[in-house]
Amino acid sequence: MLYNEPSPLETKVLSRRFGLPDSASLATYLATEGYQAFLKAAGMKPERIIEEVKVSNLRGRGGAGFPTGMKWSFVPRNSPKPKFIVVNGDESEPGTCKDRVLIENDPHQLIEGVLIAGLAVDAHAGYIYIRGEYRYLIEIVEKAIAEAYAGGWLGKNIQGTGFDFDLYAHTGAGAYECGEESALLESLEGKRGIPRIRPPFPAVAGAFQCPTVLNNVETFCAVPAIIRDGGAAFAALGIPRAGGTKMTCLTGNINKPGVYELRLGFPVMRMIEEVGGGIPRGRKLKALIPGGSSCPALTAAECEGATMDYDSMAARKTMLGSGGVIIMDDQTCMVKAAMRIMRFYAHESCGWCIPCREGTTWLRKILVRFHEGGGRRDDIDLIGDIAKNMLGRTFCPLGDAAAMPTISIVEKFRQEFEDHLDGKPCPFEHADHTWDKPPGLSSDGRSSGA
Amino acid sequence: MTFSPQLESRFETLLKSYPPGRQRSALVPMLLYAQDEVGSITYELVEEIAGRVGLTPSQVNEVVSYYSMLRRKPLGKYHVQICTNISCLLNDGDKLWEHACKKLGIGHKGVTADGQISLEEVECMGACSWAPAVQVNYDFQHFVTPEKLDELLESLRKKA
Numbered sequence: 001m002l003y004n005e006p007s008p009l010e011t012k013v014l015s016r017r018f019g020l021p022d023s024a025s026l027a028t029y030l031a032t033e034g035y036q037a038f039l040k041a042a043g044m045k046p047e048r049i050i051e052e053v054k055v056s057n058l059r060g061r062g063g064a065g066f067p068t069g070m071k072w073s074f075v076p077r078n079s080p081k082p083k084f085i086v087v088n089g090d091e092s093e094p095g096t097c098k099d100r101v102l103i104e105n106d107p108h109q110l111i112e113g114v115l116i117a118g119l120a121v122d123a124h125a126g127y128i129y130i131r132g133e134y135r136y137l138i139e140i141v142e143k144a145i146a147e148a149y150a151g152g153w154l155g156k157n158i159q160g161t162g163f164d165f166d167l168y169a170h171t172g173a174g175a176y177e178c179g180e181e182s183a184l185l186e187s188l189e190g191k192r193g194i195p196r197i198r199p200p201f202p203a204v205a206g207a208f209q210c211p212t213v214l215n216n217v218e219t220f221c222a223v224p225a226i227i228r229d230g231g232a233a234f235a236a237l238g239i240p241r242a243g244g245t246k247m248t249c250l251t252g253n254i255n256k257p258g259v260y261e262l263r264l265g266f267p268v269m270r271m272i273e274e275v276g277g278g279i280p281r282g283r284k285l286k287a288l289i290p291g292g293s294s295c296p297a298l299t300a301a302e303c304e305g306a307t308m309d310y311d312s313m314a315a316r317k318t319m320l321g322s323g324g325v326i327i328m329d330d331q332t333c334m335v336k337a338a339m340r341i342m343r344f345y346a347h348e349s350c351g352w353c354i355p356c357r358e359g360t361t362w363l364r365k366i367l368v369r370f371h372e373g374g375g376r377r378d379d380i381d382l383i384g385d386i387a388k389n390m391l392g393r394t395f396c397p398l399g400d401a402a403a404m405p406t407i408s409i410v411e412k413f414r415q416e417f418e419d420h421l422d423g424k425p426c427p428f429e430h431a432d433h434t435w436d437k438p439p440g441l442s443s444d445g446r447s448s449g450a
Numbered sequence: 451m452t453f454s455p456q457l458e459s460r461f462e463t464l465l466k467s468y469p470p471g472r473q474r475s476a477l478v479p480m481l482l483y484a485q486d487e488v489g490s491i492t493y494e495l496v497e498e499i500a501g502r503v504g505l506t507p508s509q510v511n512e513v514v515s516y517y518s519m520l521r522r523k524p525l526g527k528y529h530v531q532i533c534t535n536i537s538c539l540l541n542d543g544d545k546l547w548e549h550a551c552k553k554l555g556i557g558h559k560g561v562t563a564d565g566q567i568s569l570e571e572v573e574c575m576g577a578c579s580w581a582p583a584v585q586v587n588y589d590f591q592h593f594v595t596p597e598k599l600d601e602l603l604e605s606l607r608k609k610a
Contacts, residue, residue, distance in 0.1 A: 189474065
């Protein structure tokens with residue numbers, strides 16, 4: 001099911017089957033070149049598969065943007081241990097809802113991507129870890145897996161290729177931290193989702209201490225197209241050093257919120273104005289978080305000339321992240337935004353590393369007090385100071401994820417913090433929070449599209 | 451403890467899904483699916499599942515306390531979860547939350563007197579492009595307005 005109308009500006013590679021009748025079924029998948037890439041890969045040497053993925057310039061779509069082909073090449077070829085493929089479907093970075101539509105509309109594309117990864121690193125079992133809240137997706141994946149077994153696309157000697165592969169769906173039970181790869185592996189092993197000390201990295205000692213390829217749902221979903229059409233064709237869709245497309249979630253203050261597949265390098269302002277239909281109620285852009293709430297925020301001025309890709313965002317000291325774009329209009333209180341983001345990280349900190357556990361808790365307390373009018377002038381610097389002391393001092397990136405947006409908001413929107421001082425009420429609380437439907441929504445609340 | 455045949459069959463599948471000696475991997479899924487049937491993670495349930503995966507009850511308790519969806523006390527028959535995280539907040543998710551609290555006369559993790567409806571302010575649940583979002587048990591509701599929420603609550607009250 002689609003929750004928003006597609007945009008004509010999309011480049012539909014991963015989402016090419018979205019909207020087809022019964023798009024999640026094996027029959028539809030097979031009728032639309034499905035599993036052809038697997039058959040092609042089965043006739044290729046494993047090194048060639050990895051080379052093709054390297055050529056494609058595919059970078060991890062979960063947020064870190066690490067080159068996928070390189071990650072796969074780290075798996076030791078001669079390990080006596082079994083190897084595993086693990087899919088990270090724990091999607092819980094605020095602003096991100098793309099893996100959901102990929103799984104819901106085309107689960108076999110994900111399965112095929114996993115199979116090709118299995119061929120590339122000689123793995124014969126895999127797990128699709130899906131966050132507990134996505135129960136309906138677990139049902140969709142289980143159904144697709146059952147269909148794939150019945151059709152001979154999973155199990156022993158798949159389609160006579162001699163390749164065996166077993167695939168299982170695994171539910172989480174509510175924990176943002178489990179989206180971090182080593183915490184996910186702990187969770188998969190039936191433990192608290194606490195990050196592991198690395199090295200060793202999952203490629204060497206991952207699931208069950210065995211060599212493991214662990215990637216985001218969207219990363220695996222890109223693999224069939226790379227093998228089918230060639231790595232060079234996928235690379236050409238994007239820009240140098242960032243191949244292909246990105247599933248981009250437009251969220252926040254935007255006329256046509258939704259998940260859109262855009263070429264890497266798509267201009268930010270064009271994405272807001274033309275794909276997203278602009279900002280509702282004639283308001284102006286104040287700030288934008290490009291890839292989930294852990295990325296530093298950009299001001300409207302910084303968005304001018306920016307493009308949706310790793311390098312453009314890095315040049316602006318932020319990240320492409322997960323593709324969860326959070327758009328904030330000129331009536332957004334940035335103190336409140338920082339406060340809400342910090343409340344989330346304080347709730348989700350697993351408590352393992354003290355800078356994160358204590359830092360998020362104190363920042364939450366200070367920001368809540370600040371927004372309620374009890375802020376002190378010294379607090380403004382204190383917020384930035386505590387956040388900077390968390391950076392790089394935790395085992396996993398959650399500490400950084402909490403610190404980075406906070407630092408950016410304090411530095412770029414300092415005046416709004418000043419405006420909250422001396423018991424003054426929040427200058428934006430008077431704003432007309434009317435319950436008008438945002439334009440672009442039809443009467444049933446769905447986006448009416450272009 | 452006795453469970454439904456469906457749950458027993460799910461347990462059986464789960465325990466076969468991991469490498470030999472790794473049946474502990476089934477723990478989190480088993481707890482969540484069992485909670486769906488039992489209503490909460492009771493001490494009896496902890497003991498039962500601990501026995502099935504070869505752990506002590508305290509090892510299971512350590513895991514239960516980590517995951518936010520696992521709960522010690524039963525909630526309402528319909529658990530209404532309202533997201534107020536950033537993308538929902540920008541679409542007045544916080545106002546929706548306040549509206550729900552007032553309407554039901556309960557707060558965070560509260561249950562109505564008839565045990566029918568419970569309320570929870572939740573963190574991001576992956577419906578950011580269709581905000582503000584609500585989940586009733588496992589069912590998503592998108593673009594929820596106070597009016598839509600009122601209708602939803604009314605329909606839940608009427609459901610037996």
